[in-house]
């Protein structure tokens with residue numbers, strides 16, 4: 001299967017996928033990596049692995065809609081079976097969701113529907129929850145609202161800081177991403193009434 005991965009930052013989730021896909025038995029390979037800004041460590045990791053990269057910066061386009069159309073076209077060029085947002089900090093629009101809505105997944109560093117948005121671990125810590133984690137889901141038109149594929153949990157410790165909790169979550173998150181992407185590409189999936197089924 002062909003994976004296109006979208007990143008905005010450090011790309012440690014991307015790296016976990018690059019490492020996993022090095023084994024042909026995994027059943028997928030990363031055919032391209034896209035970013036919404038120049039100079040990401042994620043794009044550097046892709047280049048190091050010999051994977052082609054592209055960048056679509058919102059402000060390089062007259063409108064958000066045109067950016068969305070360009071991003072959609074760039075992803076489509078690589079004919080992905082699955083598109084993975086791995087720390088990609090932009091919400092895609094209607095062009096993208098029309099093209100990839102049934103095969104675009106995102107990993108979020110909180111147990112949805114709690115703590116959507118960009119500060120999952122910070123918000124979880126501030127709320128005082130005792131269990132945190134990560135959620136893998138199919139992206140829909142909302143913010144972190146789509147059908148859930150899998151969740152994993154980690155404890156929140158009394159002496160946690162945002163940094164220590166974030167790292168504990170990311171560690172579990174990367175393992176979940178690799179495991180679930182492997183299942184999806186090898187076995188396929190259906191989505192009915194928000195329920196994701198992997199046969």
Ligand code: GRF
Nearest residue numbers: 010011012013087107108109
């Ligand atoms: C992940 O924890 C993801 O949930 C959040 O940003 C982080 C991306 O990390 N949205 P990385 O760029 O894959 O290292």
